Amino acid sequence: MSTQAHRLSITQLASCDDCAVLRITGELDRGGEELFMGTLGACVDAGHRHLVLDATALSFCDSRGLNCLLAMRWLLQRRGGKLLLAGAGRRLTELLARTGSAELIPSHRTVGLALGELPESHRPVWPPATPACEA
Known part of the structure; x- marks a missing residue:
């Protein structure tokens, strides 16, 4: 799954029942907020409590x-997720760090550490396993 608008694209890298890993590429600003909230909202609607x-x-x-990140954090937290x-x-x-949001949205060096x-x-x-056509 991959979606793109403005100068933002979102690609799902891996998922299971409770969690999805998404790559965010480009610019997360006013031009990309609708895509961001819609795409991540669809993941939550599909049952993913952790992103x-x-x-x-x-x-x-x-x-x-930043407001998009905080809104998504709030939604996931209400569903018992992160x-x-x-x-x-x-x-x-x-x-x-400047906004005090670092304590609200944990950041890790790698996806593996976050997971x-x-x-x-x-x-x-x-x-994730590499598809045979990409090997």
């Missing part, structure tokens, strides 16, 4: 993007 966002390719996130970041760059890490915060029965297989 891990691979932010290694996220090049920009402003206050609108929003976890992996590979956040310097700018996103600084934005989270380690969840019970094993709630984690998808990581790293």
